[in-house]
Amino acid sequence: MLGSGESSHEAVYNRCALPQELIDQIVDALSSSKHSLRVCTLVAHAWLPSSRRYLFASVQLSEDKFVEFLAFARTCAFGPQYIRELTFNGHQPQQVMSNRTAISPAYLHSLLAYLPQLESLLLFMACLRDESSNAQSLQVPPSNLEGSTGQTSALKSLTIYYSGTQNDRFTDLAHVISVFPYIGRLYMRSQRFRSNYSPDDVPRELADTSPDVIVRLPPVQALVVDDNDFRTNLYLAVAVQSVAWCDNLRAIEIQSRQAWDHKMLGTLLRVTGTRLEYLSLQLSKLFEPENVEAFVEELSLSSCIALASLALQLHPNPFLLRPLSWATLCTLVGSIPRTTLVRHILLQIGVRSSHVNDMLHPWNGMDNILAGFDSLESVAFPAEHFAAYTEQGKELVRGAFPRVSRKARIEFPLSAQ
The missing domain is CATH 1.20.1280 (Monooxygenase)
Incomplete structure (x- = not known):
């Protein structure tokens, strides 16, 4: 029945x-x-x-669907709460600003309130605006977003790529970052704001940034920068001033192929070196210093006493009259205290670079330096995929590092990733 x-x-x-x-x-x-x-x-x-x-594990959201997605998230019982990876695809920056949906902290809060399991967020070509300049950017005011708890969870990864416009400021970017209470990996790549600024304008941009903006920046565990010289130096300067970043940074990656300020990075390393576990530096645009000893002291790799992994990239650069030499690279690595428990080292030298000849020289100096790290487990020599090491080349490298070969693995991955 x-x-x-x-x-x-x-x-x-x-x-x-x-x-x-x-x-x-x-x-x-x-x-x-x-x-x-x-x-x-x-x-x-x-x-x-x-x-x-x-x-719903991984979702791509276009800019013109932002308001519509908010309405969907507010009423959907099963869906948005399962999103772990979200990619926000913005339109071309050349669009008229009045026709664009700007990402302000208020609306980002409203969106994230429906995504309790979000771990990774990518903002690509997004229009970033702080509260005051974005009051009319959406048709639905935040107060009408029913069901929004206003709670925002920590992120494992936040990537901001090619976002902002020429008229934006660092403040707009900082307000977006400050929405989160904690960020595991913050990756800032090729932003659009202040594109016509030079490295000399960094102090001016910092002066125009309210101290409260930097104070509100959340703790970040890994900082990854791939941008022009002005913005790279600006991020480093902000990191030095941010207590939350200095106290929590465990990894720093400078992927910028620009002449970033080694002195500013050195200042940051002196503050974070006792806790920093991973350091990756793109050195291809740095000039050979006239005073190597002063250069090494200013870069302050000697402060990195907790490093477990080190990655250094030095690609051929025909546009530099005096690129960083192999001898200076050896001096840099040699400045790291021997007591540091470095386990993994990556040296990416352009296969077609003159540095390769220096590296393969029987008395290149780097072999003794690397072998001096008692905890060393592996040394990787990645090459570009279009010019990978041949078997003969691999044997030449092993022959140039006899002491390293006896105590650690020598690896030849295709790239630095």
Whole structure:
């Protein structure tokens, strides 16, 4: 007999319903097929959460759909709360600003309130605005976003790539970053603001930035910078002034192929060196210093007493009259205290660079320096994919590092990644 108020369809379903654990296993097995997952969402209500957990794991959101997505997130019971990776794709910066949706802290808060499991956020070609300049950027005011808790979780990764406009300031970028209470990896690449500024304008930009803006910056564990010389130096200067960054940074990567300020980085390393575990430097645009001893002291690798991994890249640069020499690179690495427990070192030298000849010289000096690290486990010599080391080249490298070969692995990955 049917239960009270139970239809024949519901009775059949209840007798045939699978245990939730079995449903989860079936969905897990189909997780690589988007089509199969969509079909699973139509089987029964019990199949919906497991299926959407995979369907919504990674989402791309275009700028023109931002308001629409907010409305969807406010009413959808199963979906946005499963998003772990979100990519925000903005339109071309050449668009008229009045037609663009700007990412302000208020609206970012509203969006993230519906994404409790978000781990990674990528803002690509986004229009960034602080509260005062963005009051009319969306049609729906934040107060009307029902269901928004206003709570924002920590992020494992925040990437801001090619965002902002020429008229923006660092303050606009900082306000977006400050939405989060904690960021594991902050990757800032090729921003658009202040594109016509030179490194000499860094003090002016800092003077125009309220101290409160820097104070509100959240703790960051890994700082990755790949930008022009002005913005790279600006980020380093901000990092020096931010207590939250200085106290929490465990990794610094300077990927910028620009002549960044080694003195500013040295100042940052003197503050963070006792805790810094990973350091990666792109040295291809640095000039050979007239006074190597002063250069090494200013860069302050000697402050990095907690390093576990070090990566240095020195590619051929035909536009520099005096690129950084192999001898200076050896001196830099040699300035790191021998007591440092460095386990992994990466040296990416352009295969077609004159530095290779210096590196392969029997008395290149680097072999003794690297072998002096007692905890060394591996040394990697990655080459560009278009000019990878041949087997003969690998043997030449091993022959140039006999002491290292006896105590650590020598590896030849295709790239520095």
